[in-house]
Amino acid sequence: MNIKTHLQLEPSVTMEINASVLKKRTQGQHVYNLCAGEPMIDTPDVVKRAVMTALENNHTHYPPMAGLLELRHAASEWMNNDYGADFEVSNCAVTPGGKFGLFLLLKSLLKSGDEILTPAPYWVSYPSIAKLFGSVPVIIDTDENDDWKLDVKELEGSITKKTKILLLNNASNPTGVLYTREELKEILDVAKRHNIIVISDEVYSGLVYDGEFVSCGSFEEHRDHTFIVQSCSKQFAMTGLRVGFVFGSEEIISTVINLLGQTISGVTTISQYAALAGFKHRNDIAPLVRSEMKKRRDVFVNTFNKLFSSKISYPASALYCFIPMSAFGVEGQDSVEFCKDVLNNTNVAMVPGIAFGKEGYIRCAFGENEEELKEGLEKIKDYLETR
Known part of the structure; x- marks a missing residue:
């Protein structure tokens, strides 16, 4: 029995890309991760201390x-x-x-x-x-x-x-x-x-x-x-x-x-x-996380708009920009092949729009630090100009 067919379950496209990212990193390659759906910042100390205290108090x-x-x-x-x-x-x-x-x-x-x-x-x-x-x-x-x-x-x-x-x-x-x-x-x-x-x-x-x-x-x-x-x-x-x-x-x-x-x-x-x-x-933690992610959002959008002729807008919430492939100057390629192409040639990871039910778009996460975001976009720009 084919278990995937039996369960009607296909692996998440985002997980497949994350696996490719992990493989490259285990090989010592630097990967610019514009696909990770999380704020790439340290967990607050007060939260970490709570874990340690729970362990010390035998809450196990x-x-x-x-x-x-x-x-x-x-x-x-x-x-x-x-x-x-x-x-x-x-x-x-x-x-x-x-x-x-x-x-x-x-x-x-x-x-x-x-x-x-x-x-x-x-x-x-x-x-x-x-x-x-x-x-x-x-x-x-x-x-x-x-x-x-x-x-x-x-x-x-x-x-x-x-x-x-x-x-x-x-x-x-x-x-x-x-x-x-x-x-x-x-x-x-x-x-x-x-x-x-x-x-x-x-x-x-x-x-x-x-x-x-x-x-x-x-x-x-x-x-x-x-x-x-x-x-x-x-x-x-x-x-x-x-x-x-x-x-x-x-x-x-x-x-x-x-x-x-x-x-x-x-x-x-x-x-x-x-x-x-x-x-x-939460009144201390949540505003700090939100403020940092807003800064990274602004850096990502501003950098993209400087590098590419088409402009994208600032998303009102979450951690992502959902970008039409035409904004990258790309025509005639589906989103999966484009993301694989970019990852293989630039080590920049993104998620194809078809994973979200919308072909012709790319999801870029801005959870990484500002330098990673800038350098990742610059690598995409340089590659697309020469391919």
Whole structure:
């Protein structure tokens, strides 16, 4: 039996590229990593000290399946105070990163044959996770000229009797788009009218540079059919510690907790203490991470616009610029081949747009330090001028 065919699972394009990057680095090559989806800055000392203290205090045993009660309280309070939600501790489960939180939510909600709507460009793992449960991803195309935003008429036209879930990414990976309160209300109204569950992936809410982030959890009239996926990874610069959250109705969160018990027996205890320290000091940590990422965003965009004749705009949020290949002066080559070509000849790693459901674009991350960003873009420019 072909296990990939059986599971309907293909490897993530981003993971394939990261593997190529790792291979080059193990060979002693310097690689400019414009594909890594994380802030490449040190985890704050207060978070690291919390890990050490947890070890010294022997907090190394099995955790509660739902997560440390104090952490669930801190996460719920954060969502309520910062984003206008109204979650109790019973509405929150701690998960090993936002990705597995999404996995558990979809497992709790979907059955074989259900359709799950998501706008493209989408985060690479959305369709693959849905397929694991025998569900059908239905992709709703969006356009750069409309700021990559989901049109409610297109949404209504994509709904069938089999539609179960709308999966929304706000703030967006890969485009950095933010939805306004009015736009979200329209989308949520459509979903409620058709009895559709909305899952809002909001893991980049802490990395908003322009405009205002609005959480789907802040709409009181829609809380009965809305779930939120969140994470400590980006906002506290602790991606490797793997702490995320899901928020929603107590009934479904209870199912998520049961799944945690039957799969991983809870999130690593010392990581939860690290996350708790992050929340206790979030008013110090989060602004510093956001400020540093904004500086790197500006350096990346300004450098690109100096080197290339086509200009790109500043993404409002997240860690990425989603760039048309034409801005690089490239025509007649698909995004996968272009990224492989650039990586093989310049050691600059990027992610092809087709991984996000949109051919003709490239995703460049600006999480690296400023010199890496500048030199990486300069190497691409030099190569394209000579090839």
